[in-house]
Amino acid sequence: MTSGWALSEGIEPTDELLDLIKEVSSVSILAGAGAGKTEFLAQKANYLLQTGICPWPKRILCLSTKKEAQVNIKERIMKRCGATGNRFDSYTFDAFCKSIVDRFKNVLPVKDRPDKGYDIEFEQKNSNGKDKISFNDIRTLAIRIIKTRPDIAKIFSVSYSHVFVDEFQDTRFDQYELLKLLFQNNNTVMNAVGDINQSIMLWADASPTVFNDFRRDFSAKDKFLLKNYRSSNEIQDVLTCFVNFIQSSNSSITVNKKPKNCSIHVYNNEYEEADNLVQKLNGMIDSGINEKEICVLTKQQSSLYTSVLRDKLTQVGINNLDMTELQDALKEPLGKFFACLFRIYTDKSHSSYNEFCELYLELNNVVRGDEQESKLINKISDLISMYKLEIDEDPSVDCILSKINKILKFIGWSKFISKWGQYKSKLFRDKLWNKLESHLRYTIDITNSLPEASKMFVAENCIHIMNIHKSKGLEYKVVIFLGVEDQAFWKYSSENFEDKCAIYVALSRAKQEIIISTSRHRSFRCNARRDDSISNYKKVKEIYDFLLKNCLFTLTKYEK
Structure with missing residues (x-):
């Protein structure tokens, strides 16, 4: 069944790499800088999905510490795997914990249960455990839910045949505890990928012994990915x-x-x-x-x-x-919509229009070729074209922001909230919008033209x-x-x-x-x-x- 599979473009087919991709046991992979860790995960997922080793309806779960890593791996999977990539779930650890809390919080006592529609607080001191919850609280609650109802763990182990953990060296103590509660001593195959020489998050409670713990707790083999594809x-x-x-x-x-x-x-x-x-x-x-x-x-x-x-x-x-502060905002779905619209309104960018359409279809759970595609795209494209003409007449910052806002209102915040849970928090949405607006005003002020500003908005120039x-x-x-x-x-x-x-x-x-x-x-x-x-x-x-x-x-x- 696997004999017809071959690496897709993007990485050199070394024996070391092919051995890792076809490994059937849980593995601890120590990779060198520039060795192509993310591309390896994309190729491994492609192998598992295309060959049926991860058979329908089983799924693959990928967990990352940082938002940009989570987005990057998902984009590569979709590029490599096409429609089968929809069985690849990519989360940050915090988003994954939040999904557990949102789905199963009712198993907690009422006094300990967060309110429906709670806001995320980024500082622990602002959390009250009810309508304002920190990510520290979220992780604690997720672990408590699984400990209270061990049968919930079965849902995840049955759903996911394989679990990838990217940048594993940065895994926190509580994140690792959750991994053990969900996937230890069952048939899920674990792939922990990281570089012990890049462990820069000990300040964030990352465990310095996490690789040793993983080998012991999941009977994982040691593997290496050392070839550097990046540097001279x-x-x-x-x-x-x-x-x-x-x-x-x-x-x-x-x-x-x-x-x-x-x-x-x-x-x-x-x-x-x-x-x-x-x-x-x-x-x-x-x-x-x-x-x-x-x-x-x-x-x-x-x-x-x-x-x-x-x-x-x-x-x-x-x-x-x-x-430093801007990177996360631009990686957010709202940041991507915002950037695409700014580029479409002010520059002849076919790539931004195509990216916008892909985002819009994803938001509406519509794939290319679906009968709903034309109706959705045509309607919003007509609206964008109308607003672009208005911006041509009045290319002011306020006009551009107004037209971006109108398209997002047309799309509907309810869809954002349904698709991406972080947008349930109005405070989060407002902070993100303010950061994007401030950045747009800065790029227009600092550059000589709107096309240049739209490129600078996404740090292209x-x-x-x-x-x-x-x-x-x-x-x-x-x-x-x-x-x-x-x-x-x-x-x-x-x-x-x-x-x-x-x-x-x-x-x-x-x-x-x-x-x-x-x-x-x-x-x-x-x-x-x-x-x-x-x-x-x-x-x-x-x-x-x-x-x-x-x-x-x-x-x-x-x-x-």
Whole structure:
């Protein structure tokens, strides 16, 4: 039954990969940076669905820590599998827990049961356990429901023949407890995929022993996925070397050859830093590198660490966006509808129109070729065309926002709420809308034309700026890692696994070039209460020492 199956486009058919795809037991997969973890999951799902190993009506469940990872894997599955991809359920852990609570909350005592139509609170202090619930509460309630009624777990184990857990190293203690309650000691095959050297979410209660626990609790085999499809050979060499540093700061392993495109730059202040980096970035863009292929990463507080650099980039006409807060908004279904409509209204974008139609059909549970397709698409297309003519007459920000809002009202919030549970919260909807509106106003204000603004809205024509933890799964030709100083790595020590992993994540986003930038002085760290503007390097010295002595980075110091 499996003999006629072959890998679809998107990944190199190595023996290592094919062995993993066809593995029938539960597995713990340790993958290297750039090894194609997400594409592997897409190909594995394609194999299970197309060959009938996951037979109808069985389904595959995929759980991710982050929203962007959840969206990415679902999109790849639909591309690989077509209609059979509808039997692939992709959730974030939080969304999955929420679905359990929403379906089965009535098994809880009335006094502990959240209200119907409760709002999600992102800060625990705002939760009251009734009409305002935090995600910590959601996870706790989901676990309590399964413990109260173990028979509910049977529903999930019967429904799902296979479970994928992406970015497994970031799994929290409570999330792992839920996995055990639902899928331990039954016939569900578990695939846990992650990189132990990217475990940067220990601050979020991720379990540092989760791989060992998984092997024990699910009798899982150890497998490896190591080939790097992302980075150049010299950066792969650096990453391999740095893995040894994560394991031991005293590692004597060195790179095979001095990398030409890996460097450290030490500036006197953030203004000198900005001037020099902008000069470098201008040269890169002039050489043909697209702005969106460049990323500036910081350990934390990206808006503060890059403020001077961003101002300088804007002054010289280089578009840039801080994606740290924006990324999640653009990945939301509302964010996608919003972006498509902005592009359709202001630019001749066939791809945005096609994406809008796909989203609209998905929202209405209609597939391509269905008899309802033409009626749905024609009606809303006529409305969009009418509003586009009105925008041509009045291309103001307020007019564009008004027409986006009118289309969304025509679609109906009730459909959003029915399809995506997070939109039950009016507070969530309002916050998301305000963020998207503010971003749209900014892009129009900062660019010279509406078509350029619509591209910048989705970060197509600008340098990306973000904190490290938002960069996982992304890749860029050039990565500038800015602010490697004690003040940013204030918890760093030789034993601090989390911070070492964060550095690895930053380095492994790069395909061609890594620039590490530090400034001896940063003005934003000085305020009325404390002057911490002088950068300290006592904690991070061993990082620089290893990159210079073992990874053979080139060092440039700018004289005082």
